[in-house]
Amino acid sequence: MAETPPNVLLVLTDQERYDCSAPDGPPVETPTMDRLSSEGMRFERAFTPISICSSARASLLTGLFPHGHGMLNNCHEADAIQPNLPTELPTFSELLADAGYELTYTGKWHVGRDATPDDFGFSYLGGSDRHHDDIDEAFRAYRDERGVPEDDVELEEAIYTGDDPRDGSEGTFVAAKTPVDVEDTRAWFLAERTIEAIEAHADEDGSGEREHAGIEADGDRPFFHRADFYGPHHPYVVPEPYASMYDPAEIEPPASYAETYDGKPRVQKQYLEYRGVADFDWELWAEAIAKYWGFVSLIDDQLERILAALERAGLAEETVVVHASDHGDFAGSHRQFNKGPLMYDDTYHIPLQVRWPGVVEGGSVCQEPVMLHDLAATFLEIGDVSVPDSFHARSLVPLLEGDPERERERDHRTEWPDSVYAQYHGDEFGLYTQRMVRTDRYKFVYNGPDANELYDLEADPAELHNLIEHPAYEEVRAEMSDRLVEWMAETDDPNRAWVPKTLE
Template sequence: MADDTRPNVLFVLTDQERYDCTASDGPPVETETMDRLSSEGMRFDHAVTPISICTSARASLMTGRYPHGHGMLNNSHEADAIQPNLPADLETFSELLADVGYELSYTGKWHVGRDQTPEDFGFSYLGGSDVHHDDIDDAFREYRRERGVPVGDVDLEDELYTGDDPRDGSEGTFVAATTPVDVEETRAWFLAERTIDAIEAHAAGDQTDPFFHRADFYGPHHPYVVPEPYASMYDPDEIDPPASYAETYAGKPQVHENYLYYRGADGLEWDHWADATAKYWGFVTLIDDQFERVLDALEAHGLDEETAVVHASDHGDFVGNHRQFNKGPLMYDDTYRIPLQVRWPGVTEPGSVCTAPVHLHDLAATFLEIGDVPVPDAFDARSLVPLLEGGGAVPEAWPDSTFSEYHGDEFGLYTQRMVRTDRYKYVYNGPDIDELYDLERDPAELTNLIDHPEYGDVRAEIRERLVDWMAETDDPNQGWVPAVLERASRADD
């Protein structure tokens, strides 16, 4: 038993995992381990990312700030990165935990800074990066070489691409495929193995100080490349189009339809998307099975009762919903709503569900409170500990809406802000028409109600929320957006 009574933390972050894969009313994706986490802990039903792009969301998670507060507004690895690295003067939850004695380790995807690694922020990095996003470690590539199947030296099957001919790999973006390698040769297996190594190292030590381990899986981000049995686990012929596949883009910002063509997704028909969806679901199940190995290791070493386990994703993925690929300047729940489950023995009530609206970067404040560290005033984050301790009951003072933003990626800069309540979603689009959705009547977000006369009061109230939030978080756009919204409200009267 550790001398320090503070709990260990195991944080598993997936990459581009849709919220509905683990939702109670979601598609038939086998996620036994994530479901187990929900049944033994708490599932959050209204969790959102502050921004649907990797670097920006991950920087928010580290700093507890919205993107406009930390400056990482688009992906750090791209040539047009507005800011390639996280400013060194910003406090991060990991450095603060390291300062008070937590032993921090990290496996997998980083993607927060072009020239930085987890070791610059208090972690011991155990490997598993890929070339495209980070290339900060060769451990996985060496592992594959030792097994006789070097990375990139395999012949894939059932390949799918964007573009005019989805089966032609000479152009377009790689979407999905089946790989002939064994499960033990996947990056997901390797990252789980390195995480188990970290657990075993802690169990073998004196356990004087608690550990915080972060396992960042590369998936189910595209390309959805999975081995058997996962590649054929779900039958594309049994997957029906989602309601949002009926999207026409009528009454929507022009950028929505532009993005369809920019991504090359206009050449994908439903049979292609069904195939991609089946691979995506298989990817989710592959990761879920590796997560099971990690939880089994915690239990085998007697650490499960003193470890808080958290699972979330940086953001979601369209996977054909709204006929779109990947993510972009479209603030639908497909990419902004995220899975979030927490199992904290002795604190969370098993099987509890919390409906309070929360943000991904609230975890930064949560981790600090778990570690008995004061949350910096500069954080735009609210600790979830009161919700975890209260069985999911929502305190009276808890906010009833979430806020998100977007600044563009390789498609170009595009200013957006979003307010989401339990029933309504409002999206401010700087250069185009705004959006308003009644999520109760239109959960697929097909009908833009921004000009509907019956929703005038809703528009005015939710725009007022946005203005207040911009002032509270010192959003640089508060200098001119409120005046624009005020004129729009006057025009409604």
């Protein structure tokens, strides 16, 4: 480890699918994410521990699976099991702050109704929205100053769920074209705030201390900046040129669009009605997906602006850049919208790219299975801070260094796992317990109140055929259920006492 730990820039997107920036994915233009992959490491098998915002974000902070931190569903809903992250839990951010890092934060929070990033070691620089956090009014004030108040914009090509996809009086807002300039979008604003933070952290005049754009910083200390974009989460609202960047007529249905739900848990088909998309045809889905892809490209361009700011400030070579997402988005796959109690790769497989000059070999690809909350332990090791024993996470530094087998001082577990574990506890639809274990080839899903699922990902990558009752897969089913039980025991999952009995 270097004498002075490197800076860290974490760019977290909201509900971004893995395939959007994958080499073999759809034709989404992501040149900046591709650049991070070419200059760093791309993780082919990165997964979220849970496909819901508050829970996944709390896991990222604490290095714990959701059952370990207690935020089992979204904190802003009336049925939130836990409205705020317990302050007694150690977080990577507070530990880095204690070790001397300067931590700043822009954008989405969604880890508490009352608590803010300031309560967990960060200095919050603005950009939240009222629906999720209500932390500040910075973006609204920005739009007012530019003469385009948020509430005065007339959207075009709007899509809503419900009986009439063009009727905004009911249903959920899915997608639209906005007539505003790119500079008026929240994505641009969050990038601008991030650039201001980078400039504040830079010690261009050698003075060691200065204030820039209201941000006090000390150039002698490493910084950690977190930029959380509100997208490409729905509503997929984008301006030109992104609104027409992708032609819906040229978008092909994914293989999983052929979903029939035969042999699947009943909640999956029910979710079509609950989300209001049971009557969406492919033409409508293609229109929405075109906006989703445009949203991804819009954010990619903002990431390019941020990386350019790092270079201008002379900080690119001493800053670790990480791009990830809290979870994915169905965006029409399995004919579903948003997310829910369906543990398909569309929402659990996430993008992850890490650029670390001088450490990570450019263009390298990691095929080891990793988890979003492994980043908590990773950031601590990068900062030369001990990882708490309470963490379920493992540092990715050995993988980044190209030596996954090395024995690490901070972790007695020397063998990297060959599977990932995930869970789900419900959302506003109601509680619905799920557990999932996934290897390179197989996925096993435990559904508490309904049929379990087993998929052969090599033969059926679209996860259309549930093999849980197939006699030829009896041994696979037994082996995967054993893996699940082992994961539950290792992480002290509270359901570990009775779930194994239901699998016998």
